[in-house]
Amino acid sequence: MTIGQGEFRGGERGTARISGVTFGVRTAIYSRVGGMAIFEGDIALGLVDEFEQQLAEAREQAVAGDVASAVGISGSRFRWPGGLVPFTVDPALPNPERVRDAIAHWEQNTRIRFTERDPAEHVNFVRFMDAGGCWSFIGLQDSGAQTLSLGPGCSVGNAIHEIGHAVGLWHEQSREDRDMFVRIDFANIQTGQEHNFDQHITDGDDLGGYDYGSIMHYPRTAFSANGRPTIVPVDPAATIGQRAALSAG
Numbered sequence: 684m685t686i687g688q689g690e691f692r693g694g695e696r697g698t699a700r701i702s703g704v705t706f707g708v709r710t711a712i713y714s715r716v717g718g719m720a721i722f723e724g725d726i727a728l729g730l731v732d733e734f735e736q737q738l739a740e741a742r743e744q745a746v747a748g749d750v751a752s753a754v755g756i757s758g759s760r761f762r763w764p765g766g767l768v769p770f771t772v773d774p775a776l777p778n779p780e781r782v783r784d785a786i787a788h789w790e791q792n793t794r795i796r797f798t799e800r801d802p803a804e805h806v807n808f809v810r811f812m813d814a815g816g817c818w819s820f821i822g823l824q825d826s827g828a829q830t831l832s833l834g835p836g837c838s839v840g841n842a843i844h845e846i847g848h849a850v851g852l853w854h855e856q857s858r859e860d861r862d863m864f865v866r867i868d869f870a871n872i873q874t875g876q877e878h879n880f881d882q883h884i885t886d887g888d889d890l891g892g893y894d895y896g897s898i899m900h901y902p903r904t905a906f907s908a909n910g911r912p913t914i915v916p917v918d919p920a921a922t923i924g925q926r927a928a929l930s931a932g
């Protein structure tokens with residue numbers, strides 16, 4: 684089905700992997716118009732059949748699995764030297780055992796290590812405190828203390844997720860290749876919250892294959908205005924948005 688005319692034609696959606704001179708492989712949403720993949724109304728990318736074949740191959744590679752799956756912030760300045768994260772726990776933090784449990788989980792499942800901050804040795808550190816809600820900066824900020832907030836309502840799973848941010852991970856569905864794996868339904872997103880579904884293309888690096896089971900993935904109804912899904916996995920059997928544990932990836 685083709686809708687519109689002239690410079691502004693649309694049709695059934697597809698996803699293409701394209702590569703260019705100033706960027707590596709990226710994905711683009713196109714419209715199927717008479718067997719051609721049309722981008723932004725009037726730009727031909729190529730034949731739909733070719734893109735669908737490429738996409739099937741890319742999905743197979745992702746399912747075959749990699750050691751690590753994530754989207755990490757670009758740039759070595761955001762890395763914790765030696766994979767060691769110094770931290771403090773604010774004395775007023777409710778249920779501080781959440782921090783111990785989340786750190787133990789990261790240490791049991793990854794090579795990242797955590798150590799109580801020694802002021803003589805560690806300039807930069809994560810400060811676990813209740814600053815309202817669950818949130819964190821992405822990666823090392825080089826700002827001395829960097830807050831990681833765990834309000835009273837944040838679970839151990841939320842703490843594991845926020846530590847993921849502190850060590851440099853964006854949300855899984857913000858990967859550059861996400862349009863091959865999930866469909867973002869902008870019609871169901873709360874007005875003004877669309878930016879939460881931005882991708883990290885210039886400031887993030889896709890690592891490994893897409894991981895529906897990542898603790899860094901949003902759930903189906905994140906920022907929903909009406910209870911209907913804002914994120915629909917292409918794989919109908921996929922479960923997204925768990926906040927229990929790090930996935931294998």
Ligand SMILES: [Zn+2]
Nearest residue numbers: 844845848854
């Ligand atoms: Zn998050």
